Every structure is written in C-alpha cells, then in structure tokens.
Amino acid sequence: MTDQVPESLRTNLYVLVNRLRDTDGLLAMFDFDGSLAPIENRPEDVELPPATRTALEELRGTEDVEVGVVSGRGLNDLRERVGIDGITYAGNHGLELYTDDERKVHPVAKDSEDEITSLSDELESELADVDGAFVENKGVTASVHYRLVEDAEGISAVQKAVENAVRESDDIRVTSGKQVLELRPDVEWHKGRAIRWLYDHHVPNDETWLPLYVGDDRTDEDAFETLPKSGLGVKVGRQPPTVAGYHVTNPSSVQTVLAWLVEYGVGFLGGKSLSTGTRNP
Numbered sequence: 425m426t427d428q429v430p431e432s433l434r435t436n437l438y439v440l441v442n443r444l445r446d447t448d449g450l451l452a453m454f455d456f457d458g459s460l461a462p463i464e465n466r467p468e469d470v471e472l473p474p475a476t477r478t479a480l481e482e483l484r485g486t487e488d489v490e491v492g493v494v495s496g497r498g499l500n501d502l503r504e505r506v507g508i509d510g511i512t513y514a515g516n517h518g519l520e521l522y523t524d525d526e527r528k529v530h531p532v533a534k535d536s537e538d539e540i541t542s543l544s545d546e547l548e549s550e551l552a553d554v555d556g557a558f559v560e561n562k563g564v565t566a567s568v569h570y571r572l573v574e575d576a577e578g579i580s581a582v583q584k585a586v587e588n589a590v591r592e593s594d595d596i597r598v599t600s601g602k603q604v605l606e607l608r609p610d611v612e613w614h615k616g617r618a619i620r621w622l623y624d625h626h627v628p629n630d631e632t633w634l635p636l637y638v639g640d641d642r643t644d645e646d647a648f649e650t651l652p653k654s655g656l657g658v659k660v661g662r663q664p665p666t667v668a669g670y671h672v673t674n675p676s677s678v679q680t681v682l683a684w685l686v687e688y689g690v691g692f693l694g695g696k697s698l699s700t701g702t703r704n705p
C-alpha cells in the first residue's frame with residue numbers, strides 16, 4: 425500500500441490515514457492547471473490525463489465523498505476539459521460555480537463582464553507587437569499570458585501594458601500566476617471563499633468532513649489558507665512558497681495520490697476497517 429503513495433506523502437501516511445478515519449466524509453478539491461493536468465505552452469493544448477479522469481470518476485462514485493475542481497479557467501472551458509458529470513466545478517477562481525446542474529455567477533463579477541471585454545480588446549491591440557504575448561478573455565476575468573515571450577523586454581512590455589490598462593479602473597484588480605497576469609473584478613471572492621462555500625453546501629450540518637485541497641499556484645494559497653487545521657493542503661511543486669502542510673512533485677504524483685485514495689484511502693473513512701469496509705466498533 426505504501427509504495428503507491430508519492431515519497432513526500434509516504435512519510436505522512438499515518439496522519440493521512442488517521443484524518444480519514446476521524447472524519448464522516450471527504451470533500452476532495454483539486455486545482456486544474458499544474459495540479460490535475462501538466463502545464464503546456466498554450467492553454468488550449470492542455471488535456472486531463474485519462475488515468476486522472478478515471479480516478480476522479482471513481483472517487484465521485486464513492487459514498488460520503490464529494491469531488492470539486494477549482495480553477496482560474498472559465499467555467500465552460502473547465503467543464504469541457506475535465507468532462508466528468510456529477511462533480512462541482514468552480515471556474516474563474518470561484519466566481520462561477522457549477523453544482524447540482526446549476527450555474528451560479530458572483531453578481532458583482534457578472535457586472536464586470538463588459539469592462540473585462542473592453543480591457544481584453546485594448547490589451548490585445550496593445551500587445552499585438554509583443555511576440556508570444558496573448559490575452560485569454562474568460563468572461564468575468566481575463567488572463568494575459570507571457571509564457572511564450574522570449575525576452576525580458578517583452579515581459580516588461582506585458583507588465584506595463586496591464587498596469588496602464590487597469591490604472592483608471594476602480595473595479596478591476598490584477599493578480600499573478602504562472603507566467604500570467606490576471607484581470608479580476610475587485611471583490612472579496614477567491615478560491616478560498618469558493619471552497620468554504622462548497623463545504624457549507626455539500627457537507628451535512630451534523631457531520632464533519634475532511635477537506636482536501638491540491639494546488640500548485642499563487643491563487644491556490646487562498647484555498648490553503650482557508651482550510652481548517654485539520655484539513656489537508658497539498659502543494660504541487662516547490663514554487664511559489666506555500667502555507668500548505670503537504671507536498672507532492674507534479675501532476676503525475678497527484679494522479680498517484682488519487683489512485684491511492686480510490687484504492688485504499690476511502691476505505692478508512694469514518695473509521696471503517698480497510699479489509700471489511702465496515703465501521704470499527
């Protein structure tokens with residue numbers, strides 16, 4: 425059982441098993457890019473590895489387990505790319521939620537759509553001459569990508585263009601991620617608030633579930649910070665610095681953790697015995 429857990433989690437296996445035993449259920453939440461799926465040069469080239477999809481589907485089908493995918497991507501893009509029914513999706517850093525067959529959008533974010541579109545158009549023409557830079561308009565947020573910009577001058581041009589574009593706006597703020605700057609409505613809502621909402625929405629009032637969150641980027645820190653002490657925050661990769669308590673190397677190790685959870689981990693939930701699947705007295 426232990427050799428099927430990434431090295432970095434293996435040393436904490438005892439804690440992991442005990443947390444699963446001590447809880448009524450598991451709310452398993454995952455960031456998408458860089459966590460479930462490997463980073464690619466262009467967002468449209470990213471695919472969820474089939475074995476990861478299978479493991480998520482198996483987890484979804486388990487009693488007392490809810491699965492969520494939480495991402496900076498737009499909701500429709502995220503749902504298409506993950507392609508699993510019956511789980512919760514949080515797109516645009518949680519500003520768009522899809523759960524119980526219903527889409528919910530943060531009301532302030534909805535009002536920002538026009539401004540996001542006009543800023544995206546402005547930045548697109550501003551950056552037309554910067555090789556490799558491009559804008560991804562995601563409806564209620566936009567990403568300005570510079571992963572393919574090869575020189576420091578070009579990267580600085582991207583940063584200045586974004587700064588200039590939002591200078592006059594009170595309603596839009598800029599955050600950063602992996603080789604990307606993001607324009608977001610200036611509301612106190614982020615991945616952390618979204619996972620708290622998911623917990624309140626999915627976990628029965630009289631039960632305590634273990635929240636698990638797996639993420640790789642700066643915006644995932646909001647989620648790690650929201651987890652209670654008893655939660656499991658798992659950081660993928662070493663950069664940027666993190667408040668998460670646990671660490672795995674890359675999306676392939678996330679896949680291994682998922683497979684372990686499906687095969688063994690959920691068998692411990694609520695004090696069940698692994699061999700019999702029944703609760704210990």
Ligand SMILES: O=P(O)(O)OC[C@H]1O[C@H](O[C@H]2O[C@H](CO)[C@@H](O)[C@H](O)[C@H]2O)[C@H](O)[C@@H](O)[C@@H]1O
Nearest residue numbers: 456457463464465466467495496567571602604
């Ligand atoms: O919250 P996430 O699921 O991690 O989404 C964050 C951003 O992911 C995408 O950009 C990142 O991944 C791209 C594909 O691997 C990569 O080319 C880019 O450099 C990364 O920043 C997505 O395109 C963004 O819209 C998301 O906000």
